[in-house]
Amino acid sequence: AQSVTQLGSHVSVSEGALVLLRCNYSSSVPPYLFWYVQYPNQGLQLLLKYTTGATLVKGINGFEAEFKKSETSFHLTKPSAHMSDAAEYFCAVIPNFGNEKLTFGTGTRLTIIP
Amino acid sequence: EPEVTQTPSHQVTQMGQEVILRCVPISNHLYFYWYRQILGQKVEFLVSFYNNEISEKSEIFDDQFSVERPDGSNFTLKIRSTKLEDSAMYFCASIIDRGGSDTQYFGPGTRLTVL
Numbered sequence: 001a002q003s004v005t006q007l008g009s010h011v012s013v014s015e016g017a018l019v020l021l022r023c024n025y026s027s028s029v030p031p032y033l034f035w036y037v038q039y040p041n042q043g044l045q046l047l048l049k050y051t052t053g054a055t056l057v058k059g060i061n062g063f064e065a066e067f068k069k070s071e072t073s074f075h076l077t078k079p080s081a082h083m084s085d086a087a088e089y090f091c092a093v094i095p096n097f098g099n100e101k102l103t104f105g106t107g108t109r110l111t112i113i114p
Numbered sequence: 115e116p117e118v119t120q121t122p123s124h125q126v127t128q129m130g131q132e133v134i135l136r137c138v139p140i141s142n143h144l145y146f147y148w149y150r151q152i153l154g155q156k157v158e159f160l161v162s163f164y165n166n167e168i169s170e171k172s173e174i175f176d177d178q179f180s181v182e183r184p185d186g187s188n189f190t191l192k193i194r195s196t197k198l199e200d201s202a203m204y205f206c207a208s209i210i211d212r213g214g215s216d217t218q219y220f221g222p223g224t225r226l227t228v229l
Contacts, residue, residue, distance in 0.1 A: 036220075043118075043205060043222040044157070090157060100145060100209060101170060102218060104157040 002027045002093045004105035012111040019078040021108045023065075023091030026072060033074040034092040034102065035065055044090065050074065061085070086112045116140040118221035120206050126227045127196055135191045135224045137206030146189045147207040147218065148181065150174070157205065163189065196228045 007022040025031055035047040048059025055067040061084075065076045074091060091105040119138045127133050139146050148160040161171040163181050180192045189208075193200055203225050207218040 034217075044207075044220040046217050046219075049217065092157075100147075100162055100218070101159045101172075102149070102157075103159070106156045 002031065002103045004091050004093050004103055006089075006091050006105035006108050008108055009106065010109045010111065012113055013081045014113045015083055016080050019063075019076070019081045019085065019110065021076040021089050021091075021110065023074045023076065023105060024072050025074065025091070025093045027093060030069075032094045033065075033067060034094070035059065035063070035074075035076050036090045036092060036104075038088040038090065038107075040087070047076070047089075081110075081112050083112050083114065086110055116219075118206055118208055118219050120204075120221035120224050122224060123222065124225045124227070126229065129198055129228055130195050133193050133196055133226065135193075135204050135206075135226070137189045137191070137221055138187050139189055139206065139208030140210075140219055141187070143208035143210050143219075145169075145209045145211070146181075146183070147209075148191045149205045149207060149220075150202040151205065151223075152199075152202045160191075160204075193226075196226075198228050201226055201228045 003026045005024045013019055033050045036044040037047050038044050047063050048057045050057045050067045058064045063078045065074050067074050088107050088109050090107045092102045121136045146163045149157050151157045159172050161175045161181055162169045178194045183189050203223045205223045206221040209216050209218045
């Protein structure tokens with residue numbers, strides 16, 4: 001069975017500071033990993049995903065994440081936070097054998113301090 | 115850019131009533147999903163649907179729930195007799211092909227409030 005743990009339900013950073021949102025997963029098989037963002041009163045939008053190949057993945061809006069198998073982690077980072085980054089961020093996993101069910105973490109609400 | 119659409123955006127119903135949530139997936143997508151998110155909790159898988167049948171369902175998806183694709187475009191979730199605990203945001207998603215590497219595209223959601 002797969003599971004996703006997101007450390008920190010709320011993270012606050014100053015505008016211009018580094019954003020680091022943590023995600024650890026457990027999976028019995030190599031996973032596909034995703035970060036989704038949810039802006040207030042909106043649906044889920046894909047930020048980035050890791051399937052195979054390069055372990056450092058770049059996404060939209062300047063975000064990137066690195067798949068570290070040894071640490072079972074897929075942390076999301078952005079060098080410089082912008083006010084528009086304030087949202088809820090969800091890490092999700094799918095096992096890579098064709099099961100299409102996304103298992104989500106509990107989410108991290110990112111607040112940007114002016 | 116193609117997108118998944120959902121109607122209504124907000125549905126208020128009385129406990130015990132039937133509700134139908136509607137979704138229009140992206141036109142060339144083949145697999146469809148419903149997820150739900152109870153307020154303040156994580157997004158949970160409900161059901162996946164392919165080739166006019168359910169391919170997987172969660173334990174949440176009991177006999178009160180059903181899905182169908184009544185025509186070539188709509189994908190619906192029906193709750194026969196709503197309970198208070200069904201209050202949640204319901205998201206539809208679609209994917210072009212099976213295989214976890216493809217992206218699931220989510221609709222904006224329907225907020226269901228059961229009174």
